[in-house]
Amino acid sequence: MRLLMYSKALYSSWLYYSPDRILFDAGEGASSILGNKAFAIRRVFLSHGHADHVGGLVGLVNIRNNAMGDKEKELSIYYPKDNYLVTEMMAFLARTNRRLTYDLEWVPLVAGDRVPLEGGATPRYVEAFPTVHVHSEKSLGFNIVEVRHRLKPELADLSQEEIVTMVRAQGKEAVTQHYEQKLFSYGGDSVPIKPAYVEDTEILCHDTTFLDEQDRKEYKHASLAEAIQVAREARVKKELICFHISSRYKGKVKEIEAAGGHFDGLDCRVTLVPPGRVFVAE
Numbered sequence: 210m211r212l213l214m215y216s217k218a219l220y221s222s223w224l225y226y227s228p229d230r231i232l233f234d235a236g237e238g239a240s241s242i243l244g245n246k247a248f249a250i251r252r253v254f255l256s257h258g259h260a261d262h263v264g265g266l267v268g269l270v271n272i273r274n275n276a277m278g279d280k281e282k283e284l285s286i287y288y289p290k291d292n293y294l295v296t297e298m299m300a301f302l303a304r305t306n307r308r309l310t311y312d313l314e315w316v317p318l319v320a321g322d323r324v325p326l327e328g329g330a331t332p333r334y335v336e337a338f339p340t341v342h343v344h345s346e347k348s349l350g351f352n353i354v355e356v357r358h359r360l361k362p363e364l365a366d367l368s369q370e371e372i373v374t375m376v377r378a379q380g381k382e383a384v385t386q387h388y389e390q391k392l393f394s395y396g397g398d399s400v401p402i403k404p405a406y407v408e409d410t411e412i413l414c415h416d417t418t419f420l421d422e423q424d425r426k427e428y429k430h431a432s433l434a435e436a437i438q439v440a441r442e443a444r445v446k447k448e449l450i451c452f453h454i455s456s457r458y459k460g461k462v463k464e465i466e467a468a469g470g471h472f473d474g475l476d477c478r479v480t481l482v483p484p485g486r487v488f489v490a491e
């Protein structure tokens with residue numbers, strides 16, 4: 210598991226999820242910081258069309274066409290359907306990149322849509338969920354979901370031998386049931402996410418524009434206390450990543466790092482991503 214990310218509210222936000230080669234949002238500077246990894250990206254999921262989340266597409270689409278690397282790797286960009294700013298960016302990129310060496314695909318999504326991911330040992334998909342950011346801006350969050358199998362609970366008392374016998378007679382499906390585990394949830398810019406959408410996820414990346422509730426003037430982002438509350442209600446298992454922290458706190462990196470850790474009533478660890486720093490999570 211490896212995450213590489215950068216966020217500074219209003220300036221730039223992006224997050225690279227390397228196990229599935231996904232870039233969530235594409236703020237300015239994404240391709241220059243990712244370097245060679247810019248060629249590794251298979252899919253980009255855009256949470257919404259604000260400049261600090263799509264500004265890096267200009268560089269990314271161009272780099273994959275011109276820099277040293279495999280220039281034939283296809284790239285798919287998913288975005289909230291009917292998002293005006295993304296649609297304008299798409300048109301601009303089409304006009305200014307008439308001769309691409311690779312297939313560039315734009316895919317509109319609505320909440321509930323699923324995108325299958327290939328290549329993993331177990332089947333996985335990305336599922337879009339609704340978020341609320343600004344009224345005029347269509348926005349989505351995304352879950353990476355893994356389909357897993359486990360022994361049917363009603364067979365828990367059987368011996369190993371009895372299970373083997375059942376599998377031989379009726380096949381593996383007779384003893385197992387499948388369930389879905391969210392591995393990673395990305396909310397983009399959003400007021401507190403409805404916990405049901407990210408329930409039981411292993412890692413939640415949540416808008417934390419405001420560390421101090423009193424700094425918030427309008428209801429279009431979230432505070433640290435709210436992000437923690439969402440993680441608590443959603444029973445996040447491993448980690449809450451507090452993302453999109455306002456640059457007003459950039460002088461407080463030490464305090465920000467110290468604000469993470471363990472909180473009462475929370476199963477997961479809390480990590481705050483200092484604004485303006487490249488951040489790696491293993």
Ligand SMILES: [Zn+2]
Pocket residue numbers: 218219222259261262398453
């Ligand atoms: Zn933003």
Ligand SMILES: [Zn+2]
Pocket residue numbers: 257259342398
């Ligand atoms: Zn925004």
